[in-house]
């Protein structure tokens with residue numbers, strides 16, 4: 001059991017309204033070879049938490065407090081130059097919105113190969129073969145390396161991001177809703193691919209998702225966020241089968257069933273007694 | 279389910295669309311992708327037709343072609359008896375109001391320099407629906423129905439989370455009270471509570487205004503709850519089509535069976 005990442009008391013606000021906290025006192029740890037899923041309300045701070053690990057918060061936001069300890073070193077205060085050496089190489093990231101993080105004027109093959117060239121010094125035929133193999137692994141025909149992002153479908157773009165993020169076999173992968181645009185068969189293929197990296201390379205994974213089916217399939221641990229705070233965390237079994245916090249219980253109650261017999265019912269926040277002040 | 283008639287509001291016949299790749303510098307030659315291969319679908323008035331299928335099978339292409347946002351190679355789309363391709367200028371703009379789309383990639387489809395009030399209100403302005411005051415009221419009402427706040431009116435898209443942006447796109451499409459909405463993965467970025475809220479909203483608007491939906495989704499649990507009919511796409515073709523209840527109970531195609539069997543959380547991950 002070796003610790004890969006520890007987040008301590010992470011607190012984020014917008015720069016213009018420092019008293020309004022978007023992320024409050026978030027702390028949790030991730031071990032090598034394990035997967036932690038972050039679930040929770042839309043707008044509860046999941047993406048901001050993930051982005052701050054990579055030092056990628058936008059200028060309008062500020063980290064007010066908190067330590068981000070990656071492989072024993074606090075990287076929270078690192079500058080861009082220092083972070084660039086570990087981004088892509090030691091920490092891979094799949095962003096929630098592929099189109100905003102892919103460069104529209106470069107082919108996807110070039111973009112997948114970039115990290116391999118920069119970090120591992122691959123070039124020429126070796127580089128090309130490795131890019132082709134990565135595309136194959138995410139289920140895209142290798143000749144699509146030629147395509148530009150706007151020539152791909154939503155799910156293909158998402159898979160290009162996945163290929164980019166795992167190209168250098170990073171020690172840790174941060175995946176922000178990486179399979180929302182994938183049908184269940186391709187999703188299963190991707191989850192197996194990530195699971196394989198986890199067992200083979202002891203990769204640790206921070207995985208944000210709204211899909212509790214996916215959580216049940218891949219998580220070791222689960223963190224539940226609500227209004228900027230962690231309201232519950234524990235093993236996947238504890239959180240899914242014996243949720244303690246009223247929000248977690250209410251959220252799990254909303255998961256639709258495949259038979260279509262359970263009525264759709266959103267959470268009634270007026271009745272939800274959470275102890276978390278809005 | 280929904281009070282649907284057998285009258286069809288949107289009928290698409292023999293749609294074909296092939297993309298030609300620009301040739302890149304990565305060393306492979308030019309290639310063609312057949313995204314729609316003789317696709318025919320029809321949408322019953324007041325009903326919901328789900329389109330499901332593999333990533334890259336042509337669903338978003340179908341969505342864009344149905345609404346004439348992208349040219350077809352061949353095929354016809356009839357909306358309330360009118361061939362959309364034959365309408366031009368004013369007449370097409372008139373129909374546009376009744377044909378709305380919720381896009382798959384919310385961020386790419388929201389103008390970063392516009393405030394939420396203008397993004398959601400733009401259609402009302404263009405189609406001159408109501409006074410400025412009424413338009414603002416409508417925008418506020420719709421934002422509330424999708425779980426956003428009045429305080430969000432003056433914010434820009436980048437100030438929102440992924441799921442909040444998706445809801446801005448939903449509000450923009452629904453505020454016009456259209457007749458047909460093509461929803462491309464409308465709830466995939468939402469937590470299950472907001473997801474239920476949006477699905478109920480779509481259903482109640484359907485009841486109030488006899489709306490018809492084409493609902494593209496990867497989530498077969500959601501499809502089961504929202505759709506009356508389902509079309510399964512595979513490599514640009516529709517391989518199976520019919521009532522949701524019947525196809526879920528007895529899928530005829532291997533591909534459909536495989537989809538239904540792969541719903542996550544129902545079986546352990548095995549290689």
Ligand SMILES: Nc1ncnc2c1ncn2[C@@H]1O[C@H](COP(=O)(O)OP(=O)(O)OP(=O)(O)O)[C@@H](O)[C@H]1O
Pocket residue numbers: 014022041042043044045046047048049058060061096436437438439440441442467469
């Ligand atoms: N640049 C910004 N300026 C101001 N507020 C922001 C900014 N970016 C995000 N926020 C706010 O911070 C909160 C947390 O956002 P975040 O993107 O982390 O949510 P999330 O949990 O990832 O939600 P989702 O599931 O919808 O993606 C949201 O309420 C959002 O509106």
Ligand SMILES: Nc1ncnc2c1ncn2[C@@H]1O[C@H](COP(=O)(O)OP(=O)(O)OP(=O)(O)O)[C@@H](O)[C@H]1O
Pocket residue numbers: 150151152153154155156181182183297298299311312313331332333334335336337338339340382
């Ligand atoms: N502008 C384009 N140029 C070239 N090929 C394209 C273009 N747009 C889409 N394609 C290709 O056409 C096929 C169908 O794409 P489409 O976006 O319709 O798929 P989809 O079913 O919506 O997939 P997803 O579920 O991943 O969003 C894909 O193979 C895609 O790569």
Ligand SMILES: [Mg+2]
Pocket residue numbers: 046047048096176439440441
């Ligand atoms: Mg997010």
Ligand SMILES: [Mg+2]
Pocket residue numbers: 153154155337338339382462
């Ligand atoms: Mg699509």
